[in-house]
Amino acid sequence: xxxxxxxxxxxxxxxxxxxxxxxxxxxxxxxxxxxxxxxxxxxxxxxxxxxxxxxxxxxxxxxxxxxxxxxxxxxxxxxxxxxxxxxxxxxxxxxxxxxxxxxxxxxxxxxxxxxxxxxxxxxxxxxxxxxxxxxxxxxxxxxxxxxxxxxxxxxxxxxxxxxxxxxxxxxxxxxxxxxxxxxxxxxxxxxxxxxxxxxxxxxxxxxxxxxxxxxxxxxxxxxxxxxxxxxxxxxxxxxxxxxxxxxxxxxxxxxxxxxxxxxxxxxxxxxxxxxxxxxxxxxxxxxxxxxxxx
Numbered sequence: 001x002x003x004x005x006x007x008x009x010x011x012x013x014x015x016x017x018x019x020x021x022x023x024x025x026x027x028x029x030x031x032x033x034x035x036x037x038x039x040x041x042x043x044x045x046x047x048x049x050x051x052x053x054x055x056x057x058x059x060x061x062x063x064x065x066x067x068x069x070x071x072x073x074x075x076x077x078x079x080x081x082x083x084x085x086x087x088x089x090x091x092x093x094x095x096x097x098x099x100x101x102x103x104x105x106x107x108x109x110x111x112x113x114x115x116x117x118x119x120x121x122x123x124x125x126x127x128x129x130x131x132x133x134x135x136x137x138x139x140x141x142x143x144x145x146x147x148x149x150x151x152x153x154x155x156x157x158x159x160x161x162x163x164x165x166x167x168x169x170x171x172x173x174x175x176x177x178x179x180x181x182x183x184x185x186x187x188x189x190x191x192x193x194x195x196x197x198x199x200x201x202x203x204x205x206x207x208x209x210x211x212x213x214x215x216x217x218x219x220x221x222x223x224x225x226x227x228x229x230x231x232x233x234x235x236x237x238x239x240x241x242x243x244x245x246x247x248x249x250x251x252x253x254x255x256x257x258x259x260x261x262x263x264x265x266x267x268x269x270x271x272x273x274x275x276x277x278x279x280x281x282x283x284x285x286x287x288x289x290x291x292x293x294x
Contacts (some may be wrong), residue, residue, distance in 0.1 A: 007286045009110040014057040017042060017066060020073045027077040037082045040071045044086045078200050079214035089121030092143035096169050101161035103200075104221040108254070108281040113143045113290040115252045115279060119290070120148060125195055131200035131244065133186050133237055134158075136223055138179065140167030140198045146176045154194070158185045158292065159222055187234045194242030196252065203256035204228045231262055238291075242272050245293040250276075253289050260286040266292060 017038050026035035037047070040051055045068050069214075072085050083089040083104040089096055092113050093104035093207050098104055120128050128151045132141035135155035145151045157163050170176040182190060187197075195237045203226045216224070226233040234255055241251040251273075260278060267273045273291050281287040 011044075011061045012057070013053075013061045013065075014173050016061040016107075017057070020069065020276060022040055024074050024076055029076070029178055039077055040082055040086060043078075044088075045069055045072075045287075060188065078259060079218065081215045081218055083219060089137075090287055091137075092146075094139075094143060094146065094173055095140075096137045097165060097172065097276040098137050099161075099165055101159060101220060103219055105137060105139040108287050109140065109200055110143075111279050111281065112140055112148075112200060112252050112254055115148055115288060115290050116144055116196055116250075119196060119250050119252070120151070123195060128195045129177040129193070129246075130154070131190070131192070131194045131197045132156065132188060133197060133240060134201050134223065134233070135166050135181070136162050137198075138181075140200065141166070141179055142173050144171055144177055144198065144261050145175045146173055152180070153178045154182060154190060154277045156184050156187060156190065159220065160182070162220070164222075186233075187240040187244050190244060190271070193246040194244050194249060195246055196236075196250045197245060198252050199237045200254040201237045203230050203233055203254075203259060205230035226256075228265050229262075229267065230256055230259065234263060234265055238266055238270055238273060241291065242270055246294065249293050250292070251289075251291040253291065254287060255289060257285055263289055 020038045021034045024037060025031050039053060045065055046062060069279060075085050076082060078127040081104055083098050084100055089098050089105050092110055096105055121282050128148060130144060130151055132153055132155045135141050135157045136157055141153045145153050155166055160183050165184055167181050170179040201268040204224045206228050207224050237253055267275050272294050274292045276292050278286050279288040
């Protein structure tokens with residue numbers, strides 16, 4: 001035994017985790033984010049909860065941790081998003097399978113679910129007809145029908161591989177019978193009518209690509225970029241709402257930083273639409289617009 005009172009070559013779990021965290025920080029990842037990643041990796045690999053990781057910190061590192069832990073640290077050093085590395089991301093209290101074919105669900109997109117549920121509660125429909133434009137992982141569509149036992153949703157995406165992920169997630173959460181996945185651009189070819197459309201269209205300007213964080217560049221371009229202005233997806237979503245919403249129906253849509261004035265103008269030139277409210281995210285950035293069709 002060594003003079004530290006442990007067998008030679010033994011590493012405690014906290015040492016392994018600290019080394020991983022230091023490796024990420026040295027690669028330029030924020031210390032708080034690095035700590036979250038390392039904890040997530042360990043819990044995922046070992047199948048443990050947070051409490052178990054905390055208790056086991058002063059115990060020998062489990063053999064099951066390697067080599068995957070070191071491999072995942074290297075992938076994260078290369079700025080691959082941790083959600084792609086572990087294959088899941090939590091959204092609206094549910095775990096969603098994610099792959100590089102889909103955008104990683106963001107906490108601010110939960111406002112779309114929140115606002116949609118508030119509207120549907122007021123409408124009090126027996127069986128609401130919903131649509132989700134650009135469903136990706138299916139996080140919006142599945143969260144909505146998971147909350148609303150009588151609702152059906154048409155989830156569209158232009159990406160076939162994304163819809164494979166969405167269908168898998170619908171099965172995972174037991175709502176596949178109430179989620180219809182359609183491969184199409186926006187709601188092209190879909191008649192509706194819908195009581196509510198949820199949408200998180202691509203809204204990043206094409207010219208902003210070089211300035212994006214390295215993590216974000218791992219995500220699918222088709223889900224991020226809205227043309228030169230960043231507004232192509234927003235406009236197509238508004239047109240789909242005019243065409244497929246029932247009279248008095250609602251659109252709840254996310255938009256990008258600095259786009260509030262553009263969104264207001266784009267709605268104003270469509271006489272059938274009116275903005276009911278705009279909701280800011282937790283950073284105070286206007287992020288979610290609630291629109292009614294007359």
